[in-house]
Amino acid sequence: MQEIRRKYVVPGDRIIDGNFRPLFNVIRAGNSIISTRIGIAEAGREGVKVIPLSGIYIPRVNDIVIGKIMHHSSLSWDVDINSCFSAHLPAQDVFGRDFSPARDDMGRELATGDLITARIIAFDRTRDPMVTIQDKDLGKVPRGEFIKISATRVPRLIGKRGSMIQTIEQATHTRVLIGQNGIIVVTGRNSEGIKLAVRAIRMVEEEAHTPNLTQRVKTLLNVSDSAPADTSQLAQPQIAPQNEESQPTIQEVEEELEVEKGEKAP
Amino acid sequence: MTQTRSLIDENGKRTDGRTGDQLREIKITVGVIKNADGSAFIEFGMNKIVAAVYGPREVHPKHMALPDRCVLRCRYHMTPFSTDTRKNPAPSRREVEISKVMREALEPSLMLEDYPRAAIDVYVEVLQADGGSRCAGITAASVALADAGINMRDIVSACAAGKVDDRIVLDINDTEDKEGDADMPVAYMPHLEQVTLLQLDGVLNEDQFNQCLDEAVKGCKMVYEVQRKALMQKYFGNETELKEEQ
Amino acid sequence: MSSSRRSTIIVEHLRKQQMWDSISKGKRLDGRTLDEIRPIEFEVGLIKKANGSARVKLGNSEVVAGVKVETGEPFEGLENKGALILSAEVLPTASPYIEPGPPDEETVELARVVDRGIRESEMLDLSKLALIPGEIVYVIFVDCSVINADGNLFDATSYAAVSALMNSKLPVFEIRDRKAVDTGEKQNPPLTTVPISITAVRIGESVILDPTAEEEACMDARITITTNSDQNFAAVQKGSTGAFTVEQLKRAAPTARIKGEEIRAKLRESTKAGK
Numbered sequence: 001m002q003e004i005r006r007k008y009v010v011p012g013d014r015i016i017d018g019n020f021r022p023l024f025n026v027i028r029a030g031n032s033i034i035s036t037r038i039g040i041a042e043a044g045r046e047g048v049k050v051i052p053l054s055g056i057y058i059p060r061v062n063d064i065v066i067g068k069i070m071h072h073s074s075l076s077w078d079v080d081i082n083s084c085f086s087a088h089l090p091a092q093d094v095f096g097r098d099f100s101p102a103r104d105d106m107g108r109e110l111a112t113g114d115l116i117t118a119r120i121i122a123f124d125r126t127r128d129p130m131v132t133i134q135d136k137d138l139g140k141v142p143r144g145e146f147i148k149i150s151a152t153r154v155p156r157l158i159g160k161r162g163s164m165i166q167t168i169e170q171a172t173h174t175r176v177l178i179g180q181n182g183i184i185v186v187t188g189r190n191s192e193g194i195k196l197a198v199r200a201i202r203m204v205e206e207e208a209h210t211p212n213l214t215q216r217v218k219t220l221l222n223v224s225d226s227a228p229a230d231t232s233q234l235a236q237p238q239i240a241p242q243n244e245e246s247q248p249t250i251q252e253v254e255e256e257l258e259v260e261k262g263e264k265a266p
Numbered sequence: 267m268t269q270t271r272s273l274i275d276e277n278g279k280r281t282d283g284r285t286g287d288q289l290r291e292i293k294i295t296v297g298v299i300k301n302a303d304g305s306a307f308i309e310f311g312m313n314k315i316v317a318a319v320y321g322p323r324e325v326h327p328k329h330m331a332l333p334d335r336c337v338l339r340c341r342y343h344m345t346p347f348s349t350d351t352r353k354n355p356a357p358s359r360r361e362v363e364i365s366k367v368m369r370e371a372l373e374p375s376l377m378l379e380d381y382p383r384a385a386i387d388v389y390v391e392v393l394q395a396d397g398g399s400r401c402a403g404i405t406a407a408s409v410a411l412a413d414a415g416i417n418m419r420d421i422v423s424a425c426a427a428g429k430v431d432d433r434i435v436l437d438i439n440d441t442e443d444k445e446g447d448a449d450m451p452v453a454y455m456p457h458l459e460q461v462t463l464l465q466l467d468g469v470l471n472e473d474q475f476n477q478c479l480d481e482a483v484k485g486c487k488m489v490y491e492v493q494r495k496a497l498m499q500k501y502f503g504n505e506t507e508l509k510e511e512q
Numbered sequence: 513m514s515s516s517r518r519s520t521i522i523v524e525h526l527r528k529q530q531m532w533d534s535i536s537k538g539k540r541l542d543g544r545t546l547d548e549i550r551p552i553e554f555e556v557g558l559i560k561k562a563n564g565s566a567r568v569k570l571g572n573s574e575v576v577a578g579v580k581v582e583t584g585e586p587f588e589g590l591e592n593k594g595a596l597i598l599s600a601e602v603l604p605t606a607s608p609y610i611e612p613g614p615p616d617e618e619t620v621e622l623a624r625v626v627d628r629g630i631r632e633s634e635m636l637d638l639s640k641l642a643l644i645p646g647e648i649v650y651v652i653f654v655d656c657s658v659i660n661a662d663g664n665l666f667d668a669t670s671y672a673a674v675s676a677l678m679n680s681k682l683p684v685f686e687i688r689d690r691k692a693v694d695t696g697e698k699q700n701p702p703l704t705t706v707p708i709s710i711t712a713v714r715i716g717e718s719v720i721l722d723p724t725a726e727e728e729a730c731m732d733a734r735i736t737i738t739t740n741s742d743q744n745f746a747a748v749q750k751g752s753t754g755a756f757t758v759e760q761l762k763r764a765a766p767t768a769r770i771k772g773e774e775i776r777a778k779l780r781e782s783t784k785a786g787k
Contacts, residue, residue, distance in 0.1 A: 012420035055415020113525035318605035346655035347578020
């Protein structure tokens, strides 16, 4: 069967003709599948998709995001999640079912400007997203260096099973909190390490679509290629569980290419 | 618009030296406005136009939101120093009309149903105008929309053709616009082969009408090549034409 | 009527913390020292249809200014002088917080402060631009459009307006039958001085020059000081809802002069290159 790997496309570009299943960021026009975004197209047995290189974050249920508290009404906080919709965090999520605006001070719990790690629990075409901070590892982010990247680069920054971000964390002795919405907080005791981690993150953001990125990041971090990933010391980074509908990552496309070229064991 | 002088000389050269089927020089730069979600700057002849896209984003006021699709808002505006005589910054009726036809030219290309209850704002600012500014504006706006990562069925390319000295010519300039016989701006989706904007200012017979339309569409296809190259350059740099690995 | 309102940009608390810590150590989040001005790009003469034009990029704040010259009636009380009309617009392309519409109080203040710096310093000798005093004079329009807003629009707009004026070529009008007629010749504008504005903001106890939009969102107060080529002060404006101490203001004044002179040199160089 005909296959396409890594074709650069802009909206309207014809990717392939034939009876393929449209997966992401593509539509069928007559006998052709065309791209609806700027990105990297891939076609194979499972279908045709385009990994986008630009575009804002669109919320998905179960995504872990880092949001900024904006204002609050008497019943919920408005949270900026770097998307086209602001999210709501119900007061009950924090204070419990017997929340009372008269007794419980929302502003003291979460103030304007605070950052929270939250999970999206509801979102559809008819309403704004709703989040919770009740699970383990969610809640207010107390400290760290704040960075914003394009949400389309987050999968590449995480890497397959967290490999890219773990490489950065270990080399710089930092802990990197990543929201699917492109918001990132870096913590660490050593300010030089934090600076280096930020540089590595920026490099991944800018070069996410290029081959051999892993190598260049390792060079920046002064990490030898053969060093095995030591996952025992650091806790797993915050990664959204891979949904059934989650988009393929640029990492996956590149890794498959590396396997092909014999540079990496599958 | 009656002519008082010849605008095409005996060698077929126009007032700016072009032949009848030549486009003016076009240059497009993508991503020029840092704050915008998508942007493009276009130089088309002496037109200098910047387009910025913000969106999809929240609609304010909330009651303006549509439940099943995105609201598209377009503004075409000329800066006071963009024209021969200084223009008052307040929107003129011409700008209001062009804003509307611009929106109607871009809307068919956008998959607005993917972003219900949100809004996309397209701002086109003319820094210098030189005949065909609405076409140049639409061209830049479509590039800015792609830069913003909005789902699109196709790019929109725009170009005008016109009648000058009784001949149909491509991409009329400022002088030809003012002193020629007819001006027909067209916007076109090159892959879907659909016309999304068509206006006529002037008098044409049926043959001339068909010829003019064909010429303008030809021009749109040439404009598309510049748009595509600009987007590829910004996103893929020198790896523009990566071969497919079959 | 002007009323207090909710601030549009909400800066993350962590970011504010980073900013305060950094500034207390003498550095800002973008690596600059407290009195360092961002890199400035000048481009002149880009709008051929205008009599003069300039594009200025101060960091990421970008402004285009154009000069258009007409003739018309003088202002009341200024019968022997040409008329200078300066306007500024923050285009909706400039930031997600701008909505198209008539200028709001911030934009009006921006235009008036930039105008004051140029007018009070008498950058243009308007007495040389009267044709028939009391009836017909040159009318010089300077229109500024902010294309991208990233803080310190006062200085970015002022540099664009000043560059555009320095770069301009005015038409030569003469009177025939009591009407102004364009002779087709061009003249240099009657320039006397180059006013340069320098803006600083107070954050905590520190005063920093040339704020970014993020720094402005965290500021207590802002001061814009315009100085002339002869190192005198021509216009000053304090902005925002906080306050300065008298010492801070007295220290800001010489800084504005010294930094003003540096910028003046850059501006002169780029306008020459444009000609």
